[in-house]
Amino acid sequence: MHEIFTTRHNPHIDPSMTMWGWEIPVYLFLGGMVAGMMIIAGYFLFSGRHKESNCSCYSIPFTSFILLSAGMLALFLDLSHKPYVWRLYTTFQITSPMSWGAWILLLVYPALIANIIIRPPSWMTKRIPKLVDVSGKIQAHPFLVKNIGILNMILGMMLGAYTGVLLSTMGARPLWNTSLLWVLFLVSGLSTAAAYVHLVAKNKAESELLAKADNGFLVVELFVMVMLFLGLLSSAGPHIEAAQLLLSGPYAPAFWVFVIGLGIVIPLGIQLLAVNHKIKHTPIAPIMVIVGGLILRFVIVSAGQYSHWFNAHFK
């Protein structure tokens, strides 16, 4: 037997950690999706696809701006000492992924705005007519457009990766403590972003391209998950128990049904049939991918907080 009784009952810590609620998974999901959208939009600018007038690289940055702001609002709502939020920008803590993230977010906004200004939406130019001149000047310099694309891709990768690193540096939570988590979150972000662009793209060839890309991302995501679990299962006891939380424990139904089944495997099957022209493209598959990406963040954040080290000094 091994029985532990404690008189501690701190809120959201005992009996198990629930300190991070809905706000963090929502932020991680939106941050990851925006990261993917920046990479896709950046690639379209870089590869010259923006020359097509209905290229979605003109609509994605504004949507990204809105989604990222919603994510940051969620992040702000999570803070319990809100009046001191400005303290984030009075220092740079090199060992803190959250400090890195705060400064990366500060760079992401100008990159998104630069991308929006390449061809601003008509309602924006009506209010600020000067934007038309600025937009014309940028478009007259293809080199500049390309560099805005590269900047968006780099910052998108940094944003997507940091959402995973933020959790994986927490050695106290064995499920998060894997160096593959950032890869998983980055690929999942790319996959949800590709699904979104596939859903809204007005250009048919682009929609087709994104469906194919999404299939690739989903396959890579499955592969990364297999590697992540192999890593955890071949590690120390707490890591094995952490992996089992998802594979066969209390989080298994949500993980297998919503993340793997409805979030990856079934939409992958539908989209494979669609890109091979067996069935028509349907909005159902990309919506499933996006919802699956959101549930992945909820499952990882929640199960990660539940995972813990053993009090291992007694054998």
Next chain:
Amino acid sequence: MPRYGMVIDTRKCVGCSDCVVACKTENNVPIGYNRDWIVTESFGKFPDINMEIRTERCNHCTETPCVSCCPTGASHIHDVGGVVLVDHNKCIGCKACVEACPYDARFIHPDGYADKCTFCIHRVEKGENPACVDVCPTYCMYFGDLDDPNSEVSKLLNSRKYHVLIPDAGTKPNIFYLV
């Protein structure tokens, strides 16, 4: 420069919670929250069953994941004694430190900032012991400089068997439990 630590004799601790009450009184810890607490651990196989009673709190680790992850520098190592503290006026309440602690020793104070045991640094800097140490009716708690070979804590660690909590987490805790 001292390195403060605590030695707790689990063979003397009876789990009376006097240390918990002293801490709450001394540090005005809000109702429903604990900076320190009592753990009773039973282990073994019948009929060879053992029980350990001990008082726990922040381990003021040498390797501090709670300090490394803090985005504002609010969580920091104090100049005196390597005590891990939180500057309330820098804390944004992001809870990263709470998640980073393998001992779950931190909590979010109702006023919003992260809070935890301070080793009663306000008393220690005046040459006194932490409140929990001074009130212990069985004298099971010892506080002192781990780097001073003549300190009581060093002598106890040299002469008795001890363990730390969750050594596998690699945080090098500075609270030692005599067995």
